[in-house]
Amino acid sequence: MPETDLASDNYAPVHPAIVAAIAEVNTGHQPSYGADPTTVKLTRVLEEELGQAVTVLPALTGTGANVVGVTALTPRWGAVVTSSHGHMIGEEGGAPVRLSGIPLLPVPSANGKLDVADLERIDWHDGFVHSPQATTLSIANTTELGTVYTSDEIAALCRWAHARGMLVHLDGARIFNALAATGASLADMTVRAGVDVFSIGATKTGALAAEAVVVANPSVTGADFVHKFLMQLPSKARFISVQVLALFTDELGLRLAAHANEMARSLAQQLTDRARDGRIPAPEFTQEVESNQIFLRLPADVAARMRRNVHFYDWDASRSEVRWVTAWDTSVEDISAFADLVERAYRERG
Ligand SMILES: Cc1ncc(COP(=O)(O)O)c(C=O)c1O
Numbered sequence: 001m002p003e004t005d006l007a008s009d010n011y012a013p014v015h016p017a018i019v020a021a022i023a024e025v026n027t028g029h030q031p032s033y034g035a036d037p038t039t040v041k042l043t044r045v046l047e048e049e050l051g052q053a054v055t056v057l058p059a060l061t062g063t064g065a066n067v068v069g070v071t072a073l074t075p076r077w078g079a080v081v082t083s084s085h086g087h088m089i090g091e092e093g094g095a096p097v098r099l100s101g102i103p104l105l106p107v108p109s110a111n112g113k114l115d116v117a118d119l120e121r122i123d124w125h126d127g128f129v130h131s132p133q134a135t136t137l138s139i140a141n142t143t144e145l146g147t148v149y150t151s152d153e154i155a156a157l158c159r160w161a162h163a164r165g166m167l168v169h170l171d172g173a174r175i176f177n178a179l180a181a182t183g184a185s186l187a188d189m190t191v192r193a194g195v196d197v198f199s200i201g202a203t204k205t206g207a208l209a210a211e212a213v214v215v216a217n218p219s220v221t222g223a224d225f226v227h228k229f230l231m232q233l234p235s236k237a238r239f240i241s242v243q244v245l246a247l248f249t250d251e252l253g254l255r256l257a258a259h260a261n262e263m264a265r266s267l268a269q270q271l272t273d274r275a276r277d278g279r280i281p282a283p284e285f286t287q288e289v290e291s292n293q294i295f296l297r298l299p300a301d302v303a304a305r306m307r308r309n310v311h312f313y314d315w316d317a318s319r320s321e322v323r324w325v326t327a328w329d330t331s332v333e334d335i336s337a338f339a340d341l342v343e344r345a346y347r348e349r350g
Pocket of ligand 1: 060061062063064066087140142143144171173174203
């Protein structure tokens, strides 16, 4: 049996280096609310990575980081354009709408990615007083469907948005997976591509609970106030910042994410190989496996048999689509054991 299941990278434990990093800053009194030396150091490290000055706002959850990011970017009359699969649309309990009153304008996308052609096809009703104005573009890398934007693709979206006077937000809840998948630098994927505000997610990569909102565009003002009133400003910020910092030490975040990506790729390959050998039917992947998430169609009875031993979520039960997610602690043995479970479930079916 696999030691870990493939329900979510959120199911994974905290990486020991993160636990050690938290313990290391757990001494004495330090200034609160981000004025501590650890948050200052995180800002310096990110400024070195990015090659420019930024404001770094440590945050508690990915949803919180997203709401802070888009609220900082969006005027009272504005709206956020995002993929129809956007996390903000379906999985944040309506947080940007409820907390900040920001309308979301979903753009249909088969694979979670947007491209300029998709966006140009739409009449945005610019200047029409009756319509929410499309002022902010929000994308996620990796996307909610595990697909990955290249830096060039992001740059093209930023050029389109900026030419229209819009600003760009990037949800980086799994940005390390995107960096590992593309080989791009953080600077290439964000500031050099033209992203105005982005988040760096640490939790899903291996941290306990930590994200950082990075404000790269100096004309975006007031993000620190937004951070506070949206309840994402932790008083003991050092313990949050140190988790993000640890992922930038010895490339830990990149290494953990590359491993998780590799485990997903390996599972997809094992299923394809077993199908070629006639041991299971051909796997019906519904998305390209580009990072640490696998989406595929699995007959309900096969999924039910597997669930006697492992937990994973339905993605779209109406079309028997499930999601498997690998994490920093998914082992090579887990992947083989998981593929064995798939094979056994089909065999029992007869
Ligand atoms: C792409 C993406 N953004 C944001 C989030 C939100 O993170 P959290 O659950 O910490 O609020 C998630 C969580 O799964 C996610 O997948």
